[in-house]
Amino acid sequence: MPRSLFAALMLVPAALPQVTAIRCGRFFDGRNLTLRESVTIVTEGNRIREVGASLAIPAGAQVIDLPKATVMPGLVDSHTHMFLHGAPYEDSLLKRSLQYRAIWATVAARKTLLAGFTSIRDLETEGAWYGDTALRDAINDGLVIGPRMQAATRALSITGGYTPYGYSPDVDVPRGAQLADGIDGVRKAVREQLANGADVIKIYADHRRRGAHDPDMLTAYPTFSFEEMKTIVEEAAKAGAKVAAHVYHSQAAQTAIRAGVASLEHGMYLDGETFRLMAEKGVYWVPTLMAYLQGMEDPSKLPPARRRMMLGTVSRHKETFQRALKLPVKIALGTDLSGNHENAGQEFVWMVQYGMKPLEALRSSTLGASGLMGWQDRIGTIEAGKLADITAVDGDPVADITSMKRTVFVMKDGVIYKRP
Numbered sequence: 001m002p003r004s005l006f007a008a009l010m011l012v013p014a015a016l017p018q019v020t021a022i023r024c025g026r027f028f029d030g031r032n033l034t035l036r037e038s039v040t041i042v043t044e045g046n047r048i049r050e051v052g053a054s055l056a057i058p059a060g061a062q063v064i065d066l067p068k069a070t071v072m073p074g075l076v077d078s079h080t081h082m083f084l085h086g087a088p089y090e091d092s093l094l095k096r097s098l099q100y101r102a103i104w105a106t107v108a109a110r111k112t113l114l115a116g117f118t119s120i121r122d123l124e125t126e127g128a129w130y131g132d133t134a135l136r137d138a139i140n141d142g143l144v145i146g147p148r149m150q151a152a153t154r155a156l157s158i159t160g161g162y163t164p165y166g167y168s169p170d171v172d173v174p175r176g177a178q179l180a181d182g183i184d185g186v187r188k189a190v191r192e193q194l195a196n197g198a199d200v201i202k203i204y205a206d207h208r209r210r211g212a213h214d215p216d217m218l219t220a221y222p223t224f225s226f227e228e229m230k231t232i233v234e235e236a237a238k239a240g241a242k243v244a245a246h247v248y249h250s251q252a253a254q255t256a257i258r259a260g261v262a263s264l265e266h267g268m269y270l271d272g273e274t275f276r277l278m279a280e281k282g283v284y285w286v287p288t289l290m291a292y293l294q295g296m297e298d299p300s301k302l303p304p305a306r307r308r309m310m311l312g313t314v315s316r317h318k319e320t321f322q323r324a325l326k327l328p329v330k331i332a333l334g335t336d337l338s339g340n341h342e343n344a345g346q347e348f349v350w351m352v353q354y355g356m357k358p359l360e361a362l363r364s365s366t367l368g369a370s371g372l373m374g375w376q377d378r379i380g381t382i383e384a385g386k387l388a389d390i391t392a393v394d395g396d397p398v399a400d401i402t403s404m405k406r407t408v409f410v411m412k413d414g415v416i417y418k419r420p
């Protein structure tokens, strides 16, 4: 191109931001537990400009008609893993290169976005080091498509407190998490993770270890001491990062809560006292129901010992979830997916099957999860001024929660990625 023409083109005023009007069959604002009808959302550029009943369509706006759909804020998955791809765990860690896993992660990110999830907390790469920060940055730079991300990077556990287990002590096997011990050790590990781009710190507050096993539950032992956890929380807080604690049992959970973590992940054996403590401190619960239900469609196919343990675990998880529904505990939706990321909407189905009201399940993935991320000012509800992250599903999730698996429209940051 001749230089003069190039210069002339540069003087052309920038195009005005795209204005889009979305006419919603049904509308969930992310906060109030009602579905409204005849609502129109107007977005301008990457922001929501106006929301209301029977709004006039602005001149020049592109119009999206979704008469049979339910429109809602872009969904948030508070606990997922872009760097796992459904293979046996040790295959991911020991047989796939970091490059392959990064390519896979771009596929998982695309699937997650197209399933309607416009924001995620990626709660550790499971041995793929700082790959999640690269994925987050590549998405933000527009190189690949995917949700907004908070990256936890490597996660932290103690020596002996993470998989793979059972190898000869003579073999230096890579572990799925960073292992650190003592006040100085954990402080340095948190600083390293933050220096390499972590947005959130994940710890294993308890984990499976060699020793006695209860045949009816996933046994786990406390890992970090209170002082270690407190150091982790303090160090993370200096950089404005929250701490998420993987935990099964109440003992380790209570240590983590007192140390100041923001969320408990999984928690299938949490007791009433722990939930009371969580409510008092404003700690979120991310129950990740579907993680323990995968492969349970036909338990008869499992080896007997594993079948007994998983059936016991699933029934306790359900009982704990139902108990929590009666308490003022803040629940944020998380899938803990390790593959099949297109299936993230299944978590809503389990939450409702276990007794949660459909719109409460939706709210756990909108207002609830955005609060846990600390992004409640930007996302999580559809209101003027917030980022234009909008999802729509086919049908009415109140009548049929499986409609959450039929995403028909996805807008993130004002850009449409999926439409009927």
Ligand SMILES: [Zn+2]
Binding pocket: 079, 080, 081, 123, 336
């Ligand atoms: Zn997980």
